[in-house]
Every structure is written in structure tokens, then in C-alpha cells.
């Protein structure tokens with residue numbers, strides 16, 4: 247039997263963006279392997295994606311268009327033809343658009359990170375329609391915008407160079423679970439004598455394998471960075487020449503940091519002053535010293551300011567002078583993505599639709615129309631950002647949301663404060679269309695479910711936010727059943743809406759060819775599966791940050807000088823609330839899930855077994871809770887049911903609710919977002935999932 251192999255790329259929301267080789271025999275995928283020639287990921291895939299074929303050929307895959315026949319959320323559907331589904335959807339959208347196209351809202355995120363199957367044809371469709379714009383904030387916008395405010399873009403070290411670092415501070419990242427290939431380089435550095443320090447409220451698999459674990463309270467990372475700065479100043483572990491030549495605004499931050507002796511930082515962080523001093527000594531006296539920052543720590547009210555403070559550290563010590571020194575949060579800003587060519591915002595013409603923040607979809611689906619359409623998002627939940635003071639809550643929302651088109655996302659499971667999200671999606675007057683692979687919690691609430699292709703069945707190109715290689719994904723097999731790529735679904739909808747601009751006729755290859763504005767030769771990319779960007783080894787050894795001045799912006803336009811911003815929900819900000827709900831909850835991903843993807847892959851779910859809440863022995867004993875007990879995690883927003891696991895992975899005062907389970911596969915139809923809230927971060931308008939007070943009770 248003949249077989250062949252194609253180059254693919256992992257589409258999931260993970261910094262590694264692995265290169266994959268897919269072997270196909272007689273039209274069926276028989277093997278999925280990492281590409282050993284791809285330098286940053288060198289042939290290793292994580293357990294989750296090694297089972298990608300199982301996911302694609304899953305018996306519960308949606309293979310035909312489905313139309314709802316029961317009440318919203320009940321999951322009762324009948325099979326219909328594409329013609330019937332698309333004709334009816336287009337008719338409904340036309341009807342709404344006649345009144346106000348802003349009543350139609352796209353909802354998408356990183357179900358695929360592909361530039362073609364993500365926001366290309368979809369972006370064109372919604373721009374032409376004049377639909378509401380979506381502020382895609384649910385994961386990384388606090389840290390991303392904070393990094394860009396500081397360095398000028400989302401840029402950082404090459405991941406490969408961590409192997410040569412002498413000190414690696416892994417800050418807010420469970421790398422073994424969510425950044426596997428970075429971990430390989432960190433281990434190489436460790437074998438060569440480097441010290442590894444992990445900063446994380448949870449004693450993760452990664453923390454266990456580092457030399458030191460600093461288990462700070464959630465949302466106190468900015469205070470720790472200020473305490474470290476204090477020690478860098480008083481011990482003169484500063485690179486004055488680098489600060490002078492390549493930063494702006496240091497004197498004001500220096501003054502602020504001097505107010506943060508280790509004792510003060512330690513008291514806020516819930517750690518010892520010795521730990522602050524030791525971290526500062528290690529960081530100030532070791533070269534090259536590298537920080538691997540990840541997005542976990544920015545899911546709190548002050549997440550943006552904390553990222554800014556941490557990103558400034560390598561500029562103070564001159565760590566950027568070495569290729570194995572500096573910081574990496576995201577490398578996506580190195581890629582010149584031709585966003586306008588992909589998404590065609592010019593199709594809006596002179597219209598300026600409002601923006602809906604995906605992180606407040608629970609509230610927004612429950613809003614009535616209010617005067618004015620507005621040009622920006624409602625202001626609810628905005629908070630002071632460092633020196634900046636925000637405007638109070640805004641007055642207008644515009645038209646009530648009448649239609650929601652969901653693709654590459656599962657908001658009913660992943661959006662914060664799910665009791666409100668579920669109520670919104672259950673609205674019988676809401677027209678909901680979901681492009682999906684499976685009947686997720688969100689698909690259960692759809693009027694139409696449209697079967698979408700997986701990465702094995704469509705073409706795409708990818709950037710990475712963890713390395714500096716552009717990636718190609720060749721379709722390995724024909725679409726299963728009646729599935730269609732997202733691009734094709736939006737093309738066919740566009741035709742029914744009467745959109746005849748030539749860009750709606752572009753095929754996927756034509757779209758992929760324009761995705762990168764420079765540095766990537768399409769044919770070379772396709773032939774090899776990946777292309778490395780032409781970048782310097784030590785990108786900021788001589789300054790040259792992509793800011794207007796070329797300097798690191800310690801004092802940034804719009805944001806001022808960063809400061810520690812305490813959590814919304816902590817004893818300092820809300821003492822009465824902290825008395826009623828004394829435990830801080832974070833909700834990091836379970837090891838075998840990726841956000842809410844893979845929860846329905848039985849072999850992976852069997853490893854996780856059930857939704858779990860990790861508790862410290864003292865907190866469990868105080869509540870009469872033993873390992874294995876069914877518990878309710880409660881606050882004023884709702885109640886999440888799961889199984890307690892008494893474990894030293896949780897520090898005293900913090901519980902770890904591992905996510906993100908599909909509600910219908912969880913305990914009592916709940917998941918961890920029953921208790922999270924919709925207040926937004928200081929920078930980037932993101933949700934503050936890990937800024938959440940709860941109590942835990944035995945059921």
C-alpha cells in the first residue's frame with residue numbers, strides 16, 4: 247500500500263508551534279510525529295497532539311450541518327443540508343443587518359492559531375457586513391500589550407539560547423505542561439550547571455524540578471519584581487551604562503522601587519524576605535540570566551503592570567547584552583503579519599462599528615439596547631494602570647446582541663463567570679451559529695452547528711509566540727464527512743449575503759501567500775514546512791528596541807511608570823469579601839488539556855479522571871475535607887463542584903482548580919468558571935481569572 251508524508255504544524259494555543267510530519271496511507275492518517283529537523287521543537291510532540299489523529303477521527307466528530315430542534319442548550323439537533331443551513335443563516339443575518347449590523351457579533355479565539363483558518367476570510371466577512379468588532383482579550387492581551395508598551399512589540403529571546411543561560415527564572419509558567427520545548431533547553435542549561443528558579447503560586451511539575459520554588463500569592467508578582475529592583479539598587483547590581491543608553495524613565499521607577507524593601511515585598515507576596523533577597527542576588531550577580539515569563543501570572547487585575555515591571559529587570563542588569571540573557575514572553579511580534587491583507591478592514595469603508603470585549607460576553611449578552619453605538623467597548627471593569635487613571639463606566643452599549651457567530655472558541659466553557667454566559671447563550675431570541683469539530687458546551691447552545699475541518703484537512707500558515715520560525719500546514723487528507731474549512735464556510739456565506747468583492751474568491755493558498763509581509767518566502771516555507779526569520783542572536787545587546795526612541799520604555803506613553811496593583815479580590819482591596827471567602831483560587835490548565843480542547847478525547851480525559859481542586863493540608867483540615875471528597879467551591883457568583891485533592895501542590899491560602907473541563911463532562915454540569923468574574927486587567931482589557939476569592943465546603 248502506498249503512503250506519503252506531509253509537513254504540518256500544530257494549530258493549538260501553545261508557544262511551541264511544533265513542526266509535524268503526517269503519514270497518510272490510502273487517504274487515512276496512520277502516523278503523526280514531530281519533525282526532527284525543526285530546530286526549536288526537534289521532533290517531539292506533547293502527549294495531547296500525539297493523539298491528534300484520535301481527535302480528528304473521533305466517533306463524535308460533527309460531520310454534517312446540524313439544526314437545533316429542542317430548547318437552547320438541550321443539545322437536540324437534526325441533520326440538514328449545507329444549502330438549507332447557509333440559506334437560513336444568511337437570511338437571518340440579512341434581516342438583522344438591515345436594522346443594524348452591529349447587532350451581529352463574531353466570537354473567535356485560538357482554537358486554531360492559523361493565519362488562514364483564523365481571521366482571514368472571517369475578518370473579510372465581518373468587515374464587509376459591518377458587524378461589531380471583537381476585542382480578542384481572553385488569554386494574553388494584558389501581558390501582550392504590557393510587553394509592547396515596554397519593548398515596543400511582543401519580542402524577546404530566541405528559545406534555543408536558554409540552553410546557554412546560567413540562571414533561568416521561570417516566572418508564571420508550568421513549562422513541562424505548556425511550553426515543553428523550552429523546558430528541554432532549560433534542562434540542558436541545568437545539566438551545564440545553571441540554576442533554575444520557578445515563581446508560581448502552585449508547586450507545578452516544573453517547580454518540582456527547579457532548584458528553587460518561590461510560591462507567592464496570586465497577583466503579587468509586581469511586588470516581587472519591585473522588591474528585587476530594590477535590592478539591585480541598594481547592592482548596585484545595575485548596568486548603569488545599559489540603563490543610560492537604552493532605557494527611558496528609570497529615575498522615577500528607581501524612586502518607586504526604593505519604597506519596596508524585601509520585607510515589604512515579602513509581606514505582600516506571602517513569602518520570606520530571604521527569598522526576595524536571594525532571588526535578587528542570583529539575578530543581579532549571574533550572567534547570562536534569562537527570564538521565561540508566561541501568561542499565567544498576568545491573569546489578575548494588575549497583570550499588565552506586573553509584566554512591565556518584570557520586563558524591565560533585564561534592562562537594569564544589562565542581561566540583554568548576552569544572547570542567553572534577557573526575557574521571553576512572546577516572540578509573535580517578530581513576524582511581519584500582513585493583517586490588513588488577510589482581514590481587509592478597508593471593507594468597512596467609513597463605518598466604525600462598536601467593539602465587544604470577548605471577556606465580558608456574559609454581561610454583554612444580557613444587555614438591552616442603549617442609545618448610541620459608540621466607537622469603543624463599554625468601560626465597565628477598567629482599573630487604574632500604574633500612573634494612569636481610567637474613565638468611569640461608559641453610558642452606551644448600542645444595539646442588543648441578536649446574533650453570534652462562534653468559530654475557534656468554546657465560550658460557554660472558557661469565558662469567565664459562566665452562570666451569566668450560559669444565561670446569555672440560552673436566550674431564545676439570540677441567533678447562534680457555531681463552527682465546530684464537536685458538540686461542545688457552546689455548540690449545544692447553537693441554532694446551527696457547521697462542521698469545520700481539523701488541521702489535518704485544511705491548509706494553513708502559522709507564526710509562533712514561542713520561537714522564531716514561520717510554519718506551513720499542508721492538508722494531509724480530504725475533509726471528513728461534509729466538513730469544510732472555516733474559510734470556505736465564510737466564502738459561501740459571503741456569496742449568499744451578496745458580497746461580490748474579488749477578495750471573497752481568494753482560495754486558501756492565495757490567502758496564505760499574502761500572510762507574511764516580509765522575511766518569509768512562501769515556496770521555501772511550503773517545501774520545507776518552516777522558515778527561520780532572519781534575526782540577530784542577541785536582539786537588544788545594543789538597545790534597538792522597536793519603540794520610537796529605540797529605548798526600553800520604563801515610562802511608557804499611556805501607561806506611565808509601572809507599579810504593583812493589588813488584586814480586586816484580596817484582603818488589601820476587599821477585606822470584607824476576604825473574610826467571607828478566604829481562599830484565593832487560580833485555575834491553571836490540567837496537564838492533558840489545552841484550554842478546553844482535548845477534554846472529549848477519552849484517553850486524555852481518563853488520565854485526568856475528574857475535575858480536581860488541589861488544597862493544602864491545613865486548609866483542607868480546617869474544613870474537614872479529605873482527599874477524594876466531593877466539594878463545592880463557592881462565592882457570590884456561583885458554585886463549582888469537583889473533587890478535593892489534598893496536596894502540597896497548593897500553598898496555604900490558595901486552591902488550584904484545574905481546568906478547563908467542559909461543563910457537561912464535569913461534575914454536576916459545572917466547571918471552574920462558575921466562580922470567576924468579568925472584571926478586567928489594568929492593561930489589555932483581559933479577564934482576571936486568577937484573581938478570585940472562594941471558600942470550599944464538603945458536599
Ligand code: SF4
Pocket residue numbers: 256257258260261262263264291292293294295296426427840
Ligand atoms: S500543543 Fe504545543 S507542545 Fe503540543 S504539539 Fe502543539 S505546539 Fe507542540
